[in-house]
Amino acid sequence: MQQYTKKEKGVSVRQALSLPALSGVNVLGGESGLDRMIRSIDIMEEPNIFPFVQEGQFLMTTAYGIKDDYQTQRRLIPKLVEKNLAGLMIKLSKGYVIKEIQTMIDEANRLDFPLLEMPENFTHTTVIDAIYSFFSLEEGKNYKTVEDAHQKLMQAVLNGGGINEICRTLYQIIQNPVAIVGSDDAILGSYPKSSWTSRDVSTLLKNKDDHMIVGGRSFQVKHVPIIIKDYHYGTICVLEVGHKLNALDIAIIESSAAVASINIMNQMLVREMEIRHKNEFLFQWMQERIHSSTVLLERARILGLKLESYKNMLVLEIDQFEKVKTMDTDGIYTAAHLKSVIRFTIEKTLKNHHLKSIIGDKGETMIILIEQHPSLENDLESLKQLAQLICDQLAKQTKYTCTIGIGRPREKLTELPSTYDEAKKSINMSRSFNNQQKVIHFDDLGLFRLFIHSSQVETQQFISELISPLIEYDSKNNTELMKTLEAYFQCNGNMSRIAKFLYTHYNTISYRIERIQQITQMNLEDEENRLYLHLALKLSNSDIYKKFVAAHL
Known part of the structure; x- marks a missing residue:
C-alpha cells in the first residue's frame, strides 16, 4: 500500500459527494461523519494496513477478502476511526450483496465513520480524478489528472517516441525516476539513466525487492506489470526519490503501462517480421533450396546477417511440442511465447560464453548457428557441453524440455544442410529408442547410423x-x-x-x-x-x- 499525506486543508467527504463526477455514490453508513476531511486518497489492497495508514486518508477497496470474515469487518472500522481516517469507499464485486457487510455498516453508523458504495460503472480513477480536480480548483494548484497524463504519454508515442520517451514523459509527470524492464529483466528504457543500472534492476526483480540503494540511501520502488494478452511482457519500475507516490501517481503509472504495452507490441510486430524473414531464409538454406554461395551470402546480407564465420550448428527440438500448442485455447500464441523464452535463454547462455549466434525456428525445430570462437575450434566436447547447458537452462526457465542434435562440422556454408540433416536424424533416432540423453551427436549413434539412410x-x-x-x-x-x-x-x-x-x-x-x-x-x-x-x-x-x-x- 502506498502512502501520501497532503499538508493542505483538503476537502470534506460531504463536499466530495457533491461533485457531479461522483453522482451516484451511495452512503451505506456513518452519514453523521461526512464532514471528516480528506487529505489524501489511497487503495486498500488488504485489511492488514493499519501500520501504514495516515490521518486524513480516504480509502477505497473491494473488501472481497473479508466479505465472509465478520470478525475482521467488526475490527476494521474502529481501527480506521482510531487512526482518524476520512472514510472508506467499497466497490461491491459481482455476487457481493450489502447484507454481507452489514457488520461494517453497523460499526460505521455507531462510530459516525463514512462508509460509501462505489457505483458499478466507476473505477478507482474516477474517484481519484474527481477529488484531486476539486483540490486543484479550491487551492489554485495545477494538480494532474489521469486523463491529462494519459494524453501526454500517448502524444509522446504518436510523435514517434519510444520506450525512453515514455520514461522521460512519465518522469516529468510524477517527478520520480522511471525504468521500463522487459520480461527478461533487461532495461528497455529509463529516465534519468543515471538512476538505474542493469545489475540493480535485475537484482531488484529477481529478489522481488521493493527497495533499492542509490547513493548509499534506500528508496522504495513501485512495480507495475505490463500485461499483453494475459502474458507478462515487462514491468514499470518507479524509484521514490522525489516523493512518496500517491494514489493518483499510481493510477497514472498504471495508465502508462497501457501506453508502454502499445509501444512494446509495435516493437514485437517489427521484430516478429524480421524473425519471420530470417526463419524463412535459414530453413530454405537448410533444406538445400539455395545452391549458390553467392546467392546465399547476398540474401544473408540483405537480412543483416554475416554468415562467413558461422560454422558451428546446434539443432534444438522442443519435446512434446504438440502439447504446447494444445495446452489452452490460445495454443499458437502460447507456443510463440515459449519459443521467445527459449530464444532469449539461448542468446543469454551464448552471450555469457562470449559467443554470437543466429537463431531460426519453425514448428518444434530451432536452428542455432554459432560464430567461430577459439573455445569451440575443433572441440566437439565443448560444443556438447554448451548444448547441455542450454538444455539445463531451459529446464529451469520453463516446464518444457528439449533435445539438441549435433551433426558433423562442414567447411563450406553450402554444405551445412548436411550437418543440419545429421543433427535432425540424431534427434529422431535418439527419440526412437526413448533415449533420455538430451544432447546427441551424429557420431554417437554408432552402427545405428546405417539404419538412418x-x-x-x-x-x-x-x-x-x-x-x-x-x-x-x-x-x-x-x-x-x-x-x-x-x-x-x-x-x-x-x-x-x-x-x-x-x-x-x-x-x-x-x-x-x-x-x-x-x-x-x-x-x-x-x-x-x-x-x-x-x-x-x-x-x-x-x-x-x-x-x-x-x-x-
Whole structure:
C-alpha cells in the first residue's frame, strides 16, 4: 500500500459527494461523519494496513477478502476511526450483496465513520480524478489528472517516441525516476539513466525487492506489470526519490503501462517480421533450396546477417511440442511465447560464453548457428557441453524440455544442410529408442547410423523376420524367450551369468537359447548371425518397429 499525506486543508467527504463526477455514490453508513476531511486518497489492497495508514486518508477497496470474515469487518472500522481516517469507499464485486457487510455498516453508523458504495460503472480513477480536480480548483494548484497524463504519454508515442520517451514523459509527470524492464529483466528504457543500472534492476526483480540503494540511501520502488494478452511482457519500475507516490501517481503509472504495452507490441510486430524473414531464409538454406554461395551470402546480407564465420550448428527440438500448442485455447500464441523464452535463454547462455549466434525456428525445430570462437575450434566436447547447458537452462526457465542434435562440422556454408540433416536424424533416432540423453551427436549413434539412410519398410522387415516369431511364441506359450535373448547379450553369452541374472535354472536357460535358435533360424555361435540378432533386438525397442507392430495389430 502506498502512502501520501497532503499538508493542505483538503476537502470534506460531504463536499466530495457533491461533485457531479461522483453522482451516484451511495452512503451505506456513518452519514453523521461526512464532514471528516480528506487529505489524501489511497487503495486498500488488504485489511492488514493499519501500520501504514495516515490521518486524513480516504480509502477505497473491494473488501472481497473479508466479505465472509465478520470478525475482521467488526475490527476494521474502529481501527480506521482510531487512526482518524476520512472514510472508506467499497466497490461491491459481482455476487457481493450489502447484507454481507452489514457488520461494517453497523460499526460505521455507531462510530459516525463514512462508509460509501462505489457505483458499478466507476473505477478507482474516477474517484481519484474527481477529488484531486476539486483540490486543484479550491487551492489554485495545477494538480494532474489521469486523463491529462494519459494524453501526454500517448502524444509522446504518436510523435514517434519510444520506450525512453515514455520514461522521460512519465518522469516529468510524477517527478520520480522511471525504468521500463522487459520480461527478461533487461532495461528497455529509463529516465534519468543515471538512476538505474542493469545489475540493480535485475537484482531488484529477481529478489522481488521493493527497495533499492542509490547513493548509499534506500528508496522504495513501485512495480507495475505490463500485461499483453494475459502474458507478462515487462514491468514499470518507479524509484521514490522525489516523493512518496500517491494514489493518483499510481493510477497514472498504471495508465502508462497501457501506453508502454502499445509501444512494446509495435516493437514485437517489427521484430516478429524480421524473425519471420530470417526463419524463412535459414530453413530454405537448410533444406538445400539455395545452391549458390553467392546467392546465399547476398540474401544473408540483405537480412543483416554475416554468415562467413558461422560454422558451428546446434539443432534444438522442443519435446512434446504438440502439447504446447494444445495446452489452452490460445495454443499458437502460447507456443510463440515459449519459443521467445527459449530464444532469449539461448542468446543469454551464448552471450555469457562470449559467443554470437543466429537463431531460426519453425514448428518444434530451432536452428542455432554459432560464430567461430577459439573455445569451440575443433572441440566437439565443448560444443556438447554448451548444448547441455542450454538444455539445463531451459529446464529451469520453463516446464518444457528439449533435445539438441549435433551433426558433423562442414567447411563450406553450402554444405551445412548436411550437418543440419545429421543433427535432425540424431534427434529422431535418439527419440526412437526413448533415449533420455538430451544432447546427441551424429557420431554417437554408432552402427545405428546405417539404419538412418535405409527405408523404414526395410528396417521394419529386418526386425520382423527375426523378432516377431519370438514375440508370437512368448505370447502363445507364456514363455520368456525375448527376455532371455536380452539377457544373453547383456551377459555376453555366458550361460551361468544368464541363469544367475534371471534367477532361472541353467538347464532352463539352455533350453530357451536352443528354442530361440530354432525359431529364428539363427546360430548364436556364428558371429554374423549373432550380430544380426543383436541389431534386430536393439531396433525392436525403437518407434520404427512399434509403429510397424501397431499398424499390423
